[in-house]
Amino acid sequence: xVLTGAEIVIRCLQEEKVEFVFGYPGGSVLxxxxxxxxxxxxxxxxxxxxxxxxxxxDAYSRSSQRVGVAMVTSGPGVTNAVTGIATAxxxxxxxxxxxxxxxxxxxxxxxxxxxxxxxxxxPCVKHNFLVKDVKDLAIxxxxxxxxxxxxxxxxxxxxxxxxxxxHKYEFEYPKSVSMRSYNPVIKGHTGQIKKxxxxxxDAKRPMVYTGGGVILSDAAGKLTKLVKALGFPITNTxxxxxxxxxTDKQFVGMLGLHGTYxxxxxxxxxxxxxxxxxxFDDRVIGNTAHFNEVQRKIIHIDIxxxxxxxxxxxxxxxxxxxADVLDDLQKQLDAAEAKSDAKALxxxxxxxxxxxxxNCLKYKPNSKxxxxxxxxxxxxxxxxxxxxxxxxxxxxxxxxxxxxxFDKPRRWINSGGLGTMGFGLPAAMGAHFANPxxxxxxxxxxxxxxxxxxxxxxxxxxxxxxxIINLNNRYLGMVRQWQEMFHGNRYAESYVDxxxxxxxxxxxYGHVGMHITKPQDVESAMQQAFTTHKNxxxxxxxxxxxxxxxxxxxxxxxxxxxxxxxxxx
Amino acid sequence: xxxxxxxxxxxxxxxxxxVSGLFSARAYNIESLTVAPTEDSSLSRMTIxxxxxxxxxxxxxxxxxxxxEVVKVVDLSEAAHVxxxxxxxxxxxxxxxxxxxxxxxxxFRGRIIDVTESTYVxxxxxxxxxxxxxxxxxxxxxxxxxxxxxVCGIGRGDRxxxx
Ligand SMILES: Cc1ncc(C[n+]2csc(CCOP(=O)(O)OP(=O)(O)O)c2C)c(N)n1
Numbered sequence: 001x002v003l004t005g006a007e008i009v010i011r012c013l014q015e016e017k018v019e020f021v022f023g024y025p026g027g028s029v030l031x032x033x034x035x036x037x038x039x040x041x042x043x044x045x046x047x048x049x050x051x052x053x054x055x056x057x058d059a060y061s062r063s064s065q066r067v068g069v070a071m072v073t074s075g076p077g078v079t080n081a082v083t084g085i086a087t088a089x090x091x092x093x094x095x096x097x098x099x100x101x102x103x104x105x106x107x108x109x110x111x112x113x114x115x116x117x118x119x120x121x122x123p124c125v126k127h128n129f130l131v132k133d134v135k136d137l138a139i140x141x142x143x144x145x146x147x148x149x150x151x152x153x154x155x156x157x158x159x160x161x162x163x164x165x166x167h168k169y170e171f172e173y174p175k176s177v178s179m180r181s182y183n184p185v186i187k188g189h190t191g192q193i194k195k196x197x198x199x200x201x202d203a204k205r206p207m208v209y210t211g212g213g214v215i216l217s218d219a220a221g222k223l224t225k226l227v228k229a230l231g232f233p234i235t236n237t238x239x240x241x242x243x244x245x246x247t248d249k250q251f252v253g254m255l256g257l258h259g260t261y262x263x264x265x266x267x268x269x270x271x272x273x274x275x276x277x278x279x280f281d282d283r284v285i286g287n288t289a290h291f292n293e294v295q296r297k298i299i300h301i302d303i304x305x306x307x308x309x310x311x312x313x314x315x316x317x318x319x320x321x322x323a324d325v326l327d328d329l330q331k332q333l334d335a336a337e338a339k340s341d342a343k344a345l346x347x348x349x350x351x352x353x354x355x356x357x358x359n360c361l362k363y364k365p366n367s368k369x370x371x372x373x374x375x376x377x378x379x380x381x382x383x384x385x386x387x388x389x390x391x392x393x394x395x396x397x398x399x400x401x402x403x404x405x406f407d408k409p410r411r412w413i414n415s416g417g418l419g420t421m422g423f424g425l426p427a428a429m430g431a432h433f434a435n436p437x438x439x440x441x442x443x444x445x446x447x448x449x450x451x452x453x454x455x456x457x458x459x460x461x462x463x464x465x466x467x468i469i470n471l472n473n474r475y476l477g478m479v480r481q482w483q484e485m486f487h488g489n490r491y492a493e494s495y496v497d498x499x500x501x502x503x504x505x506x507x508x509y510g511h512v513g514m515h516i517t518k519p520q521d522v523e524s525a526m527q528q529a530f531t532t533h534k535n536x537x538x539x540x541x542x543x544x545x546x547x548x549x550x551x552x553x554x555x556x557x558x559x560x561x562x563x564x565x566x567x568x569x
Numbered sequence: 570x571x572x573x574x575x576x577x578x579x580x581x582x583x584x585x586x587x588v589s590g591l592f593s594a595r596a597y598n599i600e601s602l603t604v605a606p607t608e609d610s611s612l613s614r615m616t617i618x619x620x621x622x623x624x625x626x627x628x629x630x631x632x633x634x635x636x637x638e639v640v641k642v643v644d645l646s647e648a649a650h651v652x653x654x655x656x657x658x659x660x661x662x663x664x665x666x667x668x669x670x671x672x673x674x675x676x677f678r679g680r681i682i683d684v685t686e687s688t689y690v691x692x693x694x695x696x697x698x699x700x701x702x703x704x705x706x707x708x709x710x711x712x713x714x715x716x717x718x719x720v721c722g723i724g725r726g727d728r729x730x731x732x
Contacts, residue, residue: 118583123594127637130583147637180732181579181640306631309624 005134005165006031009098012141014041015173018069020060020433021045022053026073027113028100031165045433045462048454050077052426054084054155055452058093059430062413063388063438065218067148068430071098074162075113078120083420085155086124090417091239092216094153096144097125103163104132117159126154134167142174151184152304153216184303188320188328196299196316197332199272203297204344205351206232207270209255212239212416213277213302217322220244220409223276226330231345233352235263237278238401239416246405247385252352253361256284258398258550261360261563266352268294268561275300277322280312281417288312290559301325360552360565361402370519372396372471372544376403379441379469382526387439388413388431392424392448395477396469398550400443422451428466429458439530441467446541447476447496456509459537467529468539470502473546481549485564486556506539517543571600572626573645573652573722575730576615579638580606587636588615597621597629601654601719612640612732616721643730645722652722655692656700657682659714660707662689670707677703688713696720 003011009032013021022045025033036044047053050072057068068088072081078099088095102111118130127147129140137160144156200206208230214223220243227234227250234244235255244251253260255267267273273296278284285291288311300307300314301322308317318325363373376399379387389404390413391397397414406412413431415423428442442449449470459466471477476494483491503513512533516525522542529538551566578584585604592599600618607614619629626644633642645652662670663686674681674691677699683690693703697720704712724730 119586122583122587122590179637182637304635306628306635310628 001171002168003171004031004035005137005160005167005169006035008134008137008169008171009141009160009165010035010039011171012138012173013069014039016067016145018042019066021069021071022047022056022060022430023071024050024053024073024077026077026100028074028102028162029071029165031162032071032098032100032160045429045458047426047458049452050080051083051422052429052452052455052458054081054095054097055087055423055426056430056433057095057097058084058088059390059413059427060434061093061095061430062427063410063431064434065410066434067145068093068095069098070095072100073113074100074102074117075115078115078117082120082124083422085121085157087415087418087420087423088155089124089126091212091415092153093155094148095155096141096148097155097157099157099159100165101130101159101161104161105163107161117157121157124155125157126152128157128159130159131161131164134164134169137164137169138171139174139177142177143179146177147182151182185319186321186324188301188318188325190328192316192318193325193328193332196274196318197329197336199297199299199316200230200274201336201338201340203272204341205269205271205348206230206274206340206345207266207272208232208234208274208276209237209267209278210234210240210243210276211237211278213322214240214243215409217277217303218409219277219323219326222323222326222330226326226333229330229333230340232274233266233349235259235267237284237416238414240278241401241412242406242409245407247407252356254401255560257286257554258402258552260402261358261552261565262352262355264552264554264560264563265355268559271296273298275314276326277302279307279310282311285312285560286554286562287557287559290562293559358565358567363548363566366545367519369545370516370522370542372399372473372542372548373403374519375469375471375522375542375544376400376443378523378526379443380404382523382530383439383441387411387441388435390414390424390427390431390440390442392442392444393419393421393478394445394448395473395481395548395550396443396445396448396471399471421448424448425452425455425466425468429455429462429464432464432466439467441469443469443471445477446470446472446474446499446502453505456506456511456537460510463535464537465535466537468537470539470541471544472499472502472541473544473548474499475546478550484549502539502541506537511537511539513539513541515541515543570623570626571618571620571646573650573720574617574619574630574633575643575645575722576617576633576639577607577641577730577732578613578615578636579640580611580613581638584613584638585615587638588617588633591632591636595628595632597625603719603721609732614730616719618720640732641730643724645724648728649725650722650728651725652696652720653694654697654700654720655694655718656703657716658691658693658704658707658712660689660691661687661711661713663687666711670711673703673706677706679703
C-alpha cells in the first residue's frame, strides 16, 4: 500500500505494538500528528514540556520492560528533550525518540527551528538516524526498535525531515533486521562460567553485587534463585534495587556512597566478588585504589564488554545477557558435586551480622519535627511495600532508596546515572500508564519538583492518581549537606527561597493538596491520601527537618570502608 | 605506547563523527586519523594512531566496537604490520640549495613532483620517523609548506581485516 511518510511512521509504531507515545507537537511533525489523529490503535499523551515526554516514556519502559516512545518537534523540541535522552542513556533505558526536522532542502541553512539534532544527541544516544529518503523510513524505525531493546539497551533517535513525512512510498514493515556491524553476545562463554563457579565455590568470603543490568534483563527471579542456593550475601546498586528481595536476610542493603555499613564493608572485604550487570562506577566503589588494596577475585557478568575492566580489573569476565548467563551458571551449579565452604561461609556471615548490628540506618526520632526518614518508613507501611516509587534527585532520593524495601524489580524508578532533578513527576506519569492498576508515588524535594512542576497539568488531563511525597526541607538538601560537610557550612545558593504554597498550587491545577507539619500526622495523612483520595492526585507537602543528612556517607575520594556514620557525629 | 588501530566501518554519513566524537568525549588521544572507502564501497577503512596505556587502548577498542556502524576493529600494533604515510613538502630551491634539495630527496627516495624557478614540491612516503628525519635534514628555514596524510597501516601476511 502506498502511504505518506507520516502514515508510515504511524503504521510502524502500530506494528511495534506501541501503546503510548509521549510527545509534544510542532511545525516539523505536523504531518505525523495529522496521521496520528486518524488512528486509535495507540494513544498520544500530551505533556507540557518535551523533557517530561522523554522522562515519561523512559519510566514507562523502566516499569514495564517495553520500549518507550517519545515524539517531539525540531529545534527547541529537540533541545528540551535532550535532558531526557541523556537520562535514559546513562541508565541504558530502551527508548525510540522520533523528532521532526526542517525539510531536507533547508537543512544546513539555519532554517527556522533547525538544529543539528543528530549532532546534538550523538553522545547521548545508543544510535541515531537522519532519514533522508522516505524509502528508508520503515526499515530505519524497525532498526531503531531493534537497537533500542537488544544488547545493552538505550535510546535511539530517528530524525525525520518534514518533507519526508509527506513523501509517498509503498509500505511494508520488515519482519526482521540484521546488521553486519551489530551482533551483541547473548550466551556467556561456558568455560568462563565454569571458572566463575569454581571461584564461587572456593570462596571463603563471597559477595554478590548486582546493578541495573539485572533489572533490564528481567533476571531478578533467576538471580534470587541462584543467590539463595549459594547462601551468599548480596547487595544492589541504586539502579539494581528490587533485583533481589530487600526483605530477605541475605540482602545486606544498597552499597556505595550512601550504602549500608554492612554492604560496603562486605564489598571491601570479600575474597570473591560476583558482579552482575553493574559497572563499578564512582558512586559505588569510591576510590578504586583503596578498593584495590584488598586482594580479591572478581567475576563480572555484563552484556557490554566495555563495562568490563573499565574502572576495576576483572579476573573472570563473562560477556553475555545476564538472564542467559545466570541460567547457565545455575545449571552448572546444580550439576556440580562440590559445595561451597559452609564453615567459612558461616564465619563470614557472623562477621557480616556484626557489621549489620551497627544498625547504620537508625536515626534520632523527633516528636516535634518530621524526620524525612520517617516519611519514607510510613510510605512503605501504608503502601504495603508494593508501590512503584519514582524519585527525583537529592537527599530524598537516597532516603527513599535506603528506607523503602523493594522486593520486586521495576518498582524503584530513579535517575541513577545522570542524576536528573525533574525526573520524578514525569516518571510517575509514565509508570502509571504502564501499570494503571499499581499505586504510584513520587518521592521528591521542594526544589526537584519545581523542575517539571508543569506536568501537574498533564496529570489532570489524564486523571493520573499519583501521590507526590514532597520532603520539603527548604534547602537543596544534598547540596547543603556537602556544603555543611566539606565547605565550612557556607550554604551558597542552596536555600530554596520564595517557595510556592504547594497546597494552593496543587489545587490550582485541580488536584488535592496536603500540608503536613507534625510527625504524628504523617501516617494518618498518608492513609487519607492513599485511601480516601485513592483516585486523585495528592500533593503531600511534608515540612521536614532542615538539618537532616544522609548517612552512611563516603566522602569524595574516600574508599568503601571509610564511611561516615550518623553515630560518628 | 603508540598504537595503530584499524577500523572497518559502514561508509555512511556521520560515521566519522561518531568515531571522532567518541575520542573527544572520552578524552582519548588521536595522533592521526585517515579514512577512505575500501574496494567494497559500502565500507570505509579508518586508521587511527593513538597513544595510551594498555588499559586505555583496550577501552578504545571496546568503545569503538560498541559504535553501531563499526564492523571490525584491530590493533595493528599487536603483531607484525607495515605502516606508511604520504607527505608533500614544498621547499625553497634556489641557487646551490637547488642541487642539494634534489640530492636529499633522492637519498630519501622522494620524488620531485612540481618545479618552479624557486621551489620544489617533494613527495615522500614512509613511516613516521622517516618523514620526520627528512624534514629535519632539510631544516626549517627551507621548508615552505608541508602536508601529511597521517598513518595508514596493514597487517603482514595472513593477518587480514575484512568482513
Ligand atoms: C538538573 C539538576 N540540576 C542540579 C543538580 C544538582 N543537585 C543535586 S541534588 C540537588 C538538590 C535537590 O534539592 P531537593 O529537590 O529539594 O532535594 P533534597 O536534596 O533537599 O532532598 C541539586 C541542586 C541536579 N542533580 N540536577
